Amino acid sequence: MSQGLHWPQKRRVTIVGAIINLGLSVAKVAGGVAGQSQALIADGVHSLSDLASDALVLLAARFGSREADHNHPYGHERIETLATLGVGLILLSIGAAFLIDSATRLLEPARQLMPGWLALGVAVLSVLVKEGLYHYTVRVARRTDSALLRANAWHHRSDAMSSVVVIVGVAGAMMGLRWLDSVAAAIVGLMLGWVGWSLLGSAASELVDTGLSNRELKALSKTIDGVQDVAWHDRLRSRRMGGRIFVDVRIHVDGDLSVAEAETISARVAERMVDQLPGQADVVISIASGARSVE
Numbered sequence: 001m002s003q004g005l006h007w008p009q010k011r012r013v014t015i016v017g018a019i020i021n022l023g024l025s026v027a028k029v030a031g032g033v034a035g036q037s038q039a040l041i042a043d044g045v046h047s048l049s050d051l052a053s054d055a056l057v058l059l060a061a062r063f064g065s066r067e068a069d070h071n072h073p074y075g076h077e078r079i080e081t082l083a084t085l086g087v088g089l090i091l092l093s094i095g096a097a098f099l100i101d102s103a104t105r106l107l108e109p110a111r112q113l114m115p116g117w118l119a120l121g122v123a124v125l126s127v128l129v130k131e132g133l134y135h136y137t138v139r140v141a142r143r144t145d146s147a148l149l150r151a152n153a154w155h156h157r158s159d160a161m162s163s164v165v166v167i168v169g170v171a172g173a174m175m176g177l178r179w180l181d182s183v184a185a186a187i188v189g190l191m192l193g194w195v196g197w198s199l200l201g202s203a204a205s206e207l208v209d210t211g212l213s214n215r216e217l218k219a220l221s222k223t224i225d226g227v228q229d230v231a232w233h234d235r236l237r238s239r240r241m242g243g244r245i246f247v248d249v250r251i252h253v254d255g256d257l258s259v260a261e262a263e264t265i266s267a268r269v270a271e272r273m274v275d276q277l278p279g280q281a282d283v284v285i286s287i288a289s290g291a292r293s294v295e
């Protein structure tokens with residue numbers, strides 16, 4: 001299916017997420033200041049980072065959904081990869097900032113805050129809203145096969161999980177353990193850093209053209225060799241780009257076959273490969289027969 005057909009779905013879910021993130025950001029920061037919770041303020045900044053990632057998703061989904069052209073013969077999916085890299089950098093940076101601030105407050109107890117019921121209520125509301133947004137976004141990501149939307153969905157879930165940590169920290173501080181609020185803020189920072197690092201790793205892997213795993217390649221090789229009239233194959237290579245997988249391979253057939261017969265075999269191989277590969281696959285097959293090679 002054309003990548004351009006997915007754009008309206010990607011835009012809709014991302015705009016909904018952006019509106020919700022804006023509202024939650026304001027509620028958390030205001031609730032954290034009024035309710036005296038460092039952890040909730042940190043969680044509010046987390047939601048602001050969600051808003052920034054929503055903007056990146058909209059930009060990447062819009063331009064990454066364009067069809068291939070003369071200058072981009074393989075399409076524009078790398079834009080999604082670069083945006084995923086940007087989201088990862090944002091999360092990693094914010095996570096580090098939270099950790100530093102939390103460590104400072106733990107070392108200086110006089111700077112620790114005393115949260116109240118307002119902070120607790122906002123944190124509970126955030127968990128419910130963000131978990132719902134996660135499920136909505138991940139459903140659209142599956143339908144459109146968008147790696148960036150999947151990353152954004154997990155960003156929503158990480159926000160919900162961080163709010164759970166905030167609930168524990170705020171509740172503990174309200175019971176007299178004031179340092180728990182700072183510990184909760186530090187945990188939020190660690191969670192952000194971990195998610196950011198994971199996104200950086202996956203995006204970097206794709207940018208350097210990391211292919212399918214050995215297990216996937218072996219399974220693909222078995223499928224190719226299982227097609228009737230394929231003698232053997234070589235030059236099996238793969239790489240990922242956004243939600244698509246590009247694979248090329250050379251198959252060897254009987255030299256007595258006509259070009260038309262060889263192309264029929266090639267079409268069967270391509271069909272089997274596309275059926276086996278996850279998501280959207282682009283398969284290119286070269287045919288070799290004896291000393292003659294037909295593209």
